[in-house]
Amino acid sequence: MDSTCLPTDDRVASTEQQQRDDEQAHLANPALSAMSETTDTHALHNLSSILSAPARHSTERSLGVVTRPVSSDLPTALRAYLSAHDIPPEIYDVQIPRFFRVHLPGRIVTLEELQRDVGTTAIAPVVWAPGFYSCPAHVRLVDSALYQAGTVLGMDASSSLAVHALSLTPADHVLDLCCAPGAKLVYLAQALHATQSVPFEGTVTGVDVSKDRLAICRSLLKKHKIVNARLFCADGTTFGALAPVWGVAVLNKRTPPLIRQADFSSPRVFHAPQTLRANRPCLGPMALYDKVLVDAECTHDGSVVHILKYREATTGQWRGVGKLWLDDQQLADLESLQRRLLCNGWRLLKPGGVLVYSTCSLSRRQNEAIVEWFLDEALDARPDPIDVPVGLPDACRVEIAGVQDAALRMDPLRSQTSGLFVARLRKIVPDGYVLSTKDF
Numbered sequence: 001m002d003s004t005c006l007p008t009d010d011r012v013a014s015t016e017q018q019q020r021d022d023e024q025a026h027l028a029n030p031a032l033s034a035m036s037e038t039t040d041t042h043a044l045h046n047l048s049s050i051l052s053a054p055a056r057h058s059t060e061r062s063l064g065v066v067t068r069p070v071s072s073d074l075p076t077a078l079r080a081y082l083s084a085h086d087i088p089p090e091i092y093d094v095q096i097p098r099f100f101r102v103h104l105p106g107r108i109v110t111l112e113e114l115q116r117d118v119g120t121t122a123i124a125p126v127v128w129a130p131g132f133y134s135c136p137a138h139v140r141l142v143d144s145a146l147y148q149a150g151t152v153l154g155m156d157a158s159s160s161l162a163v164h165a166l167s168l169t170p171a172d173h174v175l176d177l178c179c180a181p182g183a184k185l186v187y188l189a190q191a192l193h194a195t196q197s198v199p200f201e202g203t204v205t206g207v208d209v210s211k212d213r214l215a216i217c218r219s220l221l222k223k224h225k226i227v228n229a230r231l232f233c234a235d236g237t238t239f240g241a242l243a244p245v246w247g248v249a250v251l252n253k254r255t256p257p258l259i260r261q262a263d264f265s266s267p268r269v270f271h272a273p274q275t276l277r278a279n280r281p282c283l284g285p286m287a288l289y290d291k292v293l294v295d296a297e298c299t300h301d302g303s304v305v306h307i308l309k310y311r312e313a314t315t316g317q318w319r320g321v322g323k324l325w326l327d328d329q330q331l332a333d334l335e336s337l338q339r340r341l342l343c344n345g346w347r348l349l350k351p352g353g354v355l356v357y358s359t360c361s362l363s364r365r366q367n368e369a370i371v372e373w374f375l376d377e378a379l380d381a382r383p384d385p386i387d388v389p390v391g392l393p394d395a396c397r398v399e400i401a402g403v404q405d406a407a408l409r410m411d412p413l414r415s416q417t418s419g420l421f422v423a424r425l426r427k428i429v430p431d432g433y434v435l436s437t438k439d440f
């Protein structure tokens with residue numbers, strides 16, 4: 001099957017996700033289908049027109065055009081899918097606010113300042129996601145000066161948990177194996193290197209199979225002047241470029257035998273800032289990644305805004321949603337893709353490192369079942385407790401293989417966010433193993 005589960009038109013491009021229509025929500029916007037092989041300029045131009053469009057769902061609700069609950073008139077195929085996967089249809093009745101994140105190192109942006117800038121007092125901090133705020137869905141962020149300056153970035157608060165679960169430290173080299181359109185990539189890069197006036201240590205390597213969607217990533221990296229992230233257009237199931245670790249190679253110029261045997265591929269870089277071009281990366285176990293995020297392709301059923309884009313505001317008619325729901329074979333292929341992405345992410349993770357697997361599906365088959373399968377297969381994998389943010393509803397906490405909080409499940413009915421599943425795994429360090437430059 002095609003490497004993504006969405007129809008080609010819908011896969012073509014997504015957005016910077018500046019508004020609450022988070023990354024998955026944008027995938028289905030028909031306006032995006034025009035964006036093939038985008039240049040950066042086109043990508044950002046189209047992006048702003050998309051962002052200016054009000055979310056249908058909220059408009060419909062505020063105008064009172066369709067009053068019956070969405071869950072009562074879901075298309076048959078969608079209803080059947082939800083029932084087969086034990087997902088409550090009522091998730092589509094939840095009015096999810098618009099979420100955004102504020103990034104301005106060195107200065108505190110007060111709530112009053114935000115309210116003034118965005119033009120509404122209806123902004124509230126998200127208690128369990130520092131730096132994230134919510135506001136009513138109809139609020140336009142694109143007109144705000146802070147948004148235009150790149151200080152305000154649209155991102156669903158639930159997505160923050162995939163980054164939070166990695167427990168980043170500033171020197172981490174992070175692999176983001178399904179990175180486009182890039183909300184988490186930008187968040188990762190900024191979390192590692194908040195203050196651009198000081199040199200960075202850690203880096204982010206983003207990989208995605210879709211060139212069009214990577215063009216959005218590249219635009220975002222440029223817009224936010226990110227110097228510690230590079231992009232590859234590659235299949236995440238076989239990608240093999242090591243982390244851009246430099247300096248260590250100077251200590252020992254020999255090509256380490258381990259790597260010669262390991263057959264890591266070296267795909268051509270899609271985008272790299274100057275800072276990540278000058279140094280030839282070294283090879284060896286030191287250049288495996290400290291942290292890996294596998295934000296896998298999925299059915300996107302938890303992304304409420306994305307699904308509701310298929311529903312006509314005025315009539316409540318569903319258009320094109322049938323294309324989204326996969327037959328049994330396609331679902332099996334999708335799950336196989338998820339397993340292969342996870343395996344390859346693991347291959348590129350250092351002993352002692354942390355991998356986070358996430359999807360915006362609420363289907364157990366794409367989440368817990370994938371992780372449990374992997375734990376059976378990989379002898380060096382252990383579920384690892386996530387440091388659950390204070391204030392997160394207890395109902396979101398999930399036990400995996402007897403380890404409490406090894407996963408979180410953001411169900412819109414409980415979290416009032418888009419749906420998200422996130423699991424954390426740690427690669428155990430073999431007895432007597434010392435990861436040092438001696439390895440080279």
Ligand SMILES: C[S@@+](CC[C@H](N)C(=O)[O-])C[C@H]1O[C@@H](n2cnc3c(N)ncnc32)[C@H](O)[C@@H]1O
Nearest residue numbers: 178179180181182183184208209235236295297
């Ligand atoms: C859920 S989206 C990722 C969202 C992204 N992490 C973000 O925060 O913006 C899944 C992505 O996986 C990509 N994808 C699908 N199959 C892939 C593969 N075999 N290798 C790499 N990326 C793949 C899709 O193109 C899509 O961009």
